[in-house]
Amino acid sequence: MGRVWSILFFLVPLAAIVTFLLAMFGVGPLKSAWLPESLTATGDLIDRLFNGIHLLAAVILLGTGLTIGFAIWKFDHRRNPNEKALYIHHNTKLEVVWSVIPAIILIVLAIVQMEAWEQNKMDRPTVSMGGVEVPAPPIVMVKAKRFGWEFYYAGKDGRVETADDVYVENLLVLPANEDIVLQLESRDVIHSFFVPELRIKQDIVPGMTQFSWFNSRKICDVEIICTELCGWGHYKMKGLLRLVSRQEFDQWLEEQSAEYLPELKSADSEPITP
């Protein structure tokens, strides 16, 4: 029976790693599992970390898992009925080795990941204004609400939260191959703006203003997912993000404002942002 248990525990790392490889290379039922193709340079950095840490984890899992399986195989008391177990309490050298090596690995891991975080969350793109580098202004203000997305595009003045903003619901059209900055705000509860392909996720907290940025290298349609529970209709809170060329974007925005602005003017130029 000892052999059976040993095989069972051998199977844990083996099965884990086989499925891991299937997912990594997109085979069989795990074809569309794991992460979708990345569209940004920061995303590539995150993917390298994601795959790198998983490979490291796989090695550790294989090592510990096989050792456990082997120990069960070899040290079952029925295989050694007349011998006593080793009488060892500790081994300081070994303790130091298995504390120091992981510590070094973890510190290296901690340092290498800072770059990706900085790009994704801290280094907001800048624009040159009169010779001075200033943070790039948001092109769209995202207002999350139960259960949908409101998008206010900066109008002719290039600023959001002004009277010439263009309002669109649940559809976000943005130019690819450009630094895009979004301003994120909530109307009611906490929401979260997640676009898996762009590797951006930011909780949208009422009472706070957040910014998120990306630069997509591809023209395509992707989904906006709300990833913070916002009530019973959380599952309905889906948006569409269309990444288009600059030309197409300008044209689309023009159409939208032509459609939208006359209406606004007739309503006595009431500011549309809260």
Added chain:
Amino acid sequence: MAEVTVGQHRVESVEGNSLTRLLTTYVFATDHKIIGLQFLFSSLIWFFVGGLLALAVRWQLAWPWSDMPIFGSALFADSGGQISPEFYTMLFTMHATIMIFFVVIPVLAGAFGNYLIPLMIGADDMAFPKLNMLSYWFMWPAFGCIILSFFMPGYGASSGWTSYPPLSVFAGDPQTMWILAMLFVGVSSMMGSINYLTTIIQMRAPGMSMFRLPMTIWGMFITAIMQAFALPVLTAALLMQLSDRLIGTGFFLPENIAVDNAVATSGGGQVLLWQHLFWFYSHPAVYIMILPAMGMVSDMIACNSRKPLFGYRPMVYSITAIAGMGFIVWGHHMFVSGMNHVLAMSFMVSTMLIALPSGIKVFNWIGTLWGGRLHLNTAMLFSIGFVSMFVIGGLSGIVMSAPPVDIVIHDTYYIVAHLHYVLFGSSVLGVFGAIYFWYPKMFGKMMNETMGKFHFVLTFIFLNGTFFPMHFLSRMPRRVADPYVYEGVRDLLPLNQFMTVCAMSMGAVQIIFIANFFGSMIFGKKASRNPWNSNTLEWAAPSPPGHGNFDFQPKVFRGPYEYSHPDRESDFFPQTEPRENRPGHPGIKKRIEETEKVTLEAQNPSP
């Protein structure tokens, strides 16, 4: 429990008629063993409820909006048996709440903490028996609140077990019940932890120094310290949320906030404040939910390997380090919450470092197995299962402790996979192992090993079948009633169906455990004092121990892990056994004589 007058101990429960005796012995008991069993039984019942809720969640994820079997037609007569989205949010909220606050914490600290602490340190009871009784009975108002909330509009709280405001502040009445329940659970845990600390510090048997304590007791001790420090913060936060809901304060509400048609009367609060306060408790709570199990697993592995625990002191230091660092890592739940992004980096570093003591523990467990003489009984298999699953849960923890990676997997099923590997794969397997290991002491009967092994192997396979594929759903958001509205998730439906089938099978397998648990009380073989040839003190007491625990005054002569000592014939050396046959207490003397007689008989078999 017939012998209420064991030795020189209390005889309080003899007075009165049989009804009062029944009430004081089994219901409002002050005996730590009965209280431990009360915690055990109530957690097992809630485990069943929480499990059903989980299966309902899995049903919806595999066959969304289809009629729910068995309960569907009764609960949702007007929709023809479908789960409503409101009901789905309630399902995962209550599943988590029940499993965390009514099952894992009470079964570890409440059941095993109560049962084992006095026995393993050689005390006759807890330091404060009445406080101990109160700590159990304070669970009942919490049970009552949660049961009541199931019958209120909305069928229960539905803001997630994390209850982030403003959603939770604007939620319906069941949320108030939820807060009250959590307050009662907190009071119960607080009373328990003070009792455990006092008992472990003050009531150890002569000779039981702190570094002769078994790892189980160290786990309970450190857990009690964590609870004592972290719970006040949760209690304060819960009261603040309660007053935001009921008396119009605005601790967690910013200016001008409106949800649906409800407008907050005040503002000026901070939404993130709740998250900081909540995780300041709930991250240590993660360790509260695993350190006692780690302790028990250490004892089970050492005993069943017949080998001293490898690196006892490093083990003690690493759980202490886990507890200490556990208080400075809470921000890793909030990497994308809008918290300062520089702060995220410091939380990342502390989170990376907490992997270190966890790793040291794993290596020491493997070091204990290595060169042992393994007795692969059910308790041992569950313990090795614990280690094996903890490795997976720990490694995925390292993956998500990297904030850039967390951007992608936060609030997706990857997190669900990780937390279930730690909470189910580790804590619950540890609890199962502990039940098989200490059952003979609790009920005086042995559990059936064959059924136990079937229970283990099937649970182990189906648990991996349920939770391992979740690692690959890193684009499927959690807490979403119908994730298939997203194109990217649609292809994952077959995988989800596979997981649901595994989850249901895992639920069904627990019938073996229930049958074994109750069947063994009646049909089980009678257990001797020390069926596993273990060193620790509880095995020197009768099985089950009477009121007052020991029929002699235990004295401790050595640490708990002296297995396979080269100078000895037998492969264990109980903590109570003196080295030479010194004139000691009659109880010890008698037991030594008995052992010698058995050994002599074995050496010279009579013709």
